[in-house]
Amino acid sequence: xxxxxxxxxxxxxxxxxxxxxxxxxxxxxxxxxxxxxxxxxxxxxxxxxxxxxxxxxxxxxxxxxxxxxxxxxxxxxxxxxxxxxxxxxxxxxxxxxxxxxxxxxxxxxxxxxxxxxxxxxxxxxxxxxxxxxxxxxxxxxxxxxxxxxxxxxxxxxxxxxxxxxxxxxxxxxxxxxxxxxxxxxxxxxxxxxxxxxxxxxxxxxxxxxxxxxxxxxxxxxxxxxxxxxxxxxxxxxxxxxxxxxxxxxx
Numbered sequence: 001x002x003x004x005x006x007x008x009x010x011x012x013x014x015x016x017x018x019x020x021x022x023x024x025x026x027x028x029x030x031x032x033x034x035x036x037x038x039x040x041x042x043x044x045x046x047x048x049x050x051x052x053x054x055x056x057x058x059x060x061x062x063x064x065x066x067x068x069x070x071x072x073x074x075x076x077x078x079x080x081x082x083x084x085x086x087x088x089x090x091x092x093x094x095x096x097x098x099x100x101x102x103x104x105x106x107x108x109x110x111x112x113x114x115x116x117x118x119x120x121x122x123x124x125x126x127x128x129x130x131x132x133x134x135x136x137x138x139x140x141x142x143x144x145x146x147x148x149x150x151x152x153x154x155x156x157x158x159x160x161x162x163x164x165x166x167x168x169x170x171x172x173x174x175x176x177x178x179x180x181x182x183x184x185x186x187x188x189x190x191x192x193x194x195x196x197x198x199x200x201x202x203x204x205x206x207x208x209x210x211x212x213x214x215x216x217x218x219x220x221x222x223x224x225x226x227x228x229x230x231x232x233x234x235x236x237x238x239x240x241x242x243x244x245x246x247x248x249x250x
Contacts, residue, residue: 149173172238179235186228193221 019036022029135143149170197217204210 176235176238179231179238183228183231183235186224186231190221190224190228193217193224197221 019029019032022032024030024033152174197214200210200214200217204214
């Protein structure tokens with residue numbers, strides 16, 4: 001058995017002797033060669049890229065100063081633009097003397113001069129021309145009627161408008177219109193109540209309940225007739241009131 005420090009053992013474990021013994025073309029020999037003398041698969045590829053990048057970096061370092069110098073030569077020099085702004089004071093009127101423009105109390109002559117100047121400016125001003133056609137007599141009459149009746153002039157065909165002779169005020173005419181409308185409504189109600197009474201009498205069976213309903217309808221008719229009489233009296237009173245008319249109490 002050979003000792004560990006035997007030279008024969010070193011020769012047996014020598015990589016070259018082992019590779020030569022097995023043959024580099026064999027599978028075991030090629031693997032032993034890559035194990036002892038070869039490099040990882042990515043090492044050669046990385047060295048290739050590293051070499052190419054170093055050359056590119058070197059060329060960039062040489063060209064950058066030249067490009068910067070050319071760019072600096074093309075750029076115009078920066079300069080600040082100065083704008084001249086005129087210095088003006090507060091506006092003063094030339095029509096007033098200098099002592100009138102001072103702060104504080106003003107003399108009476110300065111105040112009078114200022115008022116006269118304002119009056120002259122107002123007199124010299126011209127009114128703007130009207131944008132539309134001027135008002136004719138018909139339009140003026142229509143506007144006067146609207147203002148007289150507060151925007152609700154009576155119709156030309158109504159009895160109030162026909163009775164108007166200039167002696168009654170707009171309040172009297174409005175009161176007449178209201179009373180006439182109320183008279184028409186009550187008259188319609190009276191006709192309706194009469195029709196109801198006639199229908200109840202024709203359908204009555206003589207019972208106490210039917211007779212009570214007929215008496216109640218007749219009482220309503222009587223009340224409506226009295227109300228119609230009061231409204232008619234108010235209309236006559238209003239028509240005869242004249243300029244000294246006062247609104248009646250309903």
